[in-house]
Amino acid sequence: WRPDSFYNKILKNRECGFHSLCLLDIKVKEQSEENLIRGRKIYEPPRFMTTAQAAQQLLEIVKNKEQEETEHCLKSDSVVVCVARVGADSQKIVTCTLEQATKEDLGGPLHSLVIPGELHYLETDAINMWKSS
Numbered sequence: 113w114r115p116d117s118f119y120n121k122i123l124k125n126r127e128c129g130f131h132s133l134c135l136l137d138i139k140v141k142e143q144s145e146e147n148l149i150r151g152r153k154i155y156e157p158p159r160f161m162t163t164a165q166a167a168q169q170l171l172e173i174v175k176n177k178e179q180e181e182t183e184h185c186l187k188s189d190s191v192v193v194c195v196a197r198v199g200a201d202s203q204k205i206v207t208c209t210l211e212q213a214t215k216e217d218l219g220g221p222l223h224s225l226v227i228p229g230e231l232h233y234l235e236t237d238a239i240n241m242w243k244s245s
Contacts, residue, residue, distance in 0.1 A: 116173045119186075122227055126184040129230035136161035136223050160221035163194035167213035167225065174210070186210060186227070193226040193239060194218055208244035216244065 118134070125132045140158040147154045174186050188211040196204045196218035204218045213225070228239065 114169065114172070116176075119170070119173045119177070122186065123182070123184055126186075126227070126229055131229045132227040134166060134225040134227065136163070136166050136225065138222070161223065162221075163196070163218055163223045163225050164214050164216055166223070167192065167194075167210055167216075170225075171210055171214060191228060191239065193228065193242065194223070195226065196221070196223045198224070205242045206244050207239045207242040212244055 122132045122134075138158070138160055139156070142156050143152075143154065144156055170186060171188060174188065177185070189209045191207060192210050192213050194204075194206045194208065194213050194216050197220070198205075202219070206213075206216055206218065208216060228235070231239065
C-alpha cells in the first residue's frame with residue numbers, strides 16, 4: 113500500500129488551472145522498527161526523496177487510476193518541472209514529461225517537483241528554457 117491522497121489535490125489544482133509544488137519527503141531522525149521495538153535510540157541515516165522517485169510514484173498512481181481518467185488527470189506525457197537545490201550555485205531545473213522524470217538524475221538533495229497548471233506565455237517561455245534534451 114502506498115498513499116495517493118496527494119494526487120487528488122494535484123487534480124483539484126489542475127482543474128482550477130493552478131500549479132502544484134510538491135515538496136518531497138525528507139526522512140531524518142527515524143528509527144528502524146527493530147530499534148523502536150527494543151527502545152534503542154539509534155537512528156537511520158537521513159534519506160531524501162528524489163524527483164525521479166516522486167515521478168515514479170505519480171506514474172504508478174496514474175496507471176492505477178486510468179479507468180477514472182478525467183480531462184485534468186495526469187498522464188505519462190504530462191509536463192513536469194524537476195528542481196533541485198533551488199537558489200544554490202548548483203541548482204538544477206529540468207522540464208520534461210512525467211515518464212522522462214523517472215529517469216532524471218538531479219544530483220544531491222533537496223528536490224521538488226512542479227506540476228504546471230495553466231501557463232502564462234512568460235511561464236511557457238521559462239519552462240521551454242529548461243526542456244530536457
